[in-house]
Amino acid sequence: MRKNCKPMNEADLLPFHIIEAASEGDVAAINAVLKHYEGYIASLSTRKLYDECGQPHYCVDETLRRRLETKLITKILQFKTA
Amino acid sequence: MEQSSSSKESTIRHQFDWICKLALKGEVADYHKHLAYRQKHEVTLSELSKKELSKLFTMDEYSVENHCFQVLGYDVEVKDALIAEALQTLSEKKRNVILLSYFMEMSDAEIAREMNLVRSTIHEHRKRSLELLKNIMEGSTDEKEL
Numbered sequence: 001m002r003k004n005c006k007p008m009n010e011a012d013l014l015p016f017h018i019i020e021a022a023s024e025g026d027v028a029a030i031n032a033v034l035k036h037y038e039g040y041i042a043s044l045s046t047r048k049l050y051d052e053c054g055q056p057h058y059c060v061d062e063t064l065r066r067r068l069e070t071k072l073i074t075k076i077l078q079f080k081t082a
Numbered sequence: 083m084e085q086s087s088s089s090k091e092s093t094i095r096h097q098f099d100w101i102c103k104l105a106l107k108g109e110v111a112d113y114h115k116h117l118a119y120r121q122k123h124e125v126t127l128s129e130l131s132k133k134e135l136s137k138l139f140t141m142d143e144y145s146v147e148n149h150c151f152q153v154l155g156y157d158v159e160v161k162d163a164l165i166a167e168a169l170q171t172l173s174e175k176k177r178n179v180i181l182l183s184y185f186m187e188m189s190d191a192e193i194a195r196e197m198n199l200v201r202s203t204i205h206e207h208r209k210r211s212l213e214l215l216k217n218i219m220e221g222s223t224d225e226k227e228l
Binding site: 010013015033037045063064071075079 | 092095096098099101102103105107110113
C-alpha cells in the first residue's frame with residue numbers, strides 16, 4: 001500500500017547486502033548508509049535564518065545534522081533484517 | 083504464503099528506507115520542539131532584573147565582621163562599620179537608647195521601663211544622639227573624601 005501512495009524507484013533504495021551488514025554493525029556499511037541519506041539529512045537540517053537586515057539565509061544547522069546522524073545510526077543498529 | 087527471496091529482500095529494503103526516513107523526520111520535530119522550549123524559557127543574564135539576578139548568588143555573613151554591642155542582656159549586631167564606629171563614640175546611655183529603639187525596634191515607653199527612666203528623657207536622648215551620630219558620620223565621610 002505504501003508503495004502505491006509513494007512510488008519508489010528500486011534504484012533509490014540501498015542494496016540488501018549493505019542493509020544487512022549495517023544492521024550487524026559493519027562500519028563500512030554504516031558509513032555507506034549515512035552517505036546514502038546524507039542529502040536527505042542535509043535538507044532536513046537546513047534552516048532559514050535572518051541576518052540583522054532581515055535578509056533570509058539558508059544554513060545547515062550543524063547541531064541538528066549531528067543529531068540526525070546519531071539517530072540514524074541508532075536506527076540502523078536496531079534494524080532486524082530477519 | 084511463501085515469498086520469493088528477491089521480493090522479501092525488496093520488502094526489507096523498503097522497510098529500512100521507511101524506518102530511517104520516519105526516524106529522521108521524528109528527530110527533526112523533536113529538535114524544533116526543543117528549540118521552541120528553549121526560546122520560551124531561556125533568558126540572557128543581561129536581561130534579568132536585579133531581583134532575579136540576586137537570587138543566583140548568596141553572600142556569606144560572618145558575625146566576626148559585625149560589631150557587637152551588649153544592651154541590657156541583648157546582643158545587638160551592627161553590620162555597617164561606619165555606624166558601629168559612630169556608635170562607639172557615644173556615651174553608653176545614649177548608645178543604648180539608639181540600639182534599643184532602632185535595632186531592637188522598641189518604643190520609647192518600653193525603653194523607659196527597661197532603663198528605669200522617664201519616657202521624655204528617652205525621647206530627648208534619642209534626639210540628641212541622632213544629631214551627634216549625624217555629626218560624627220558626616221565628619222568621618224568628609225575625612226574620607228578629603
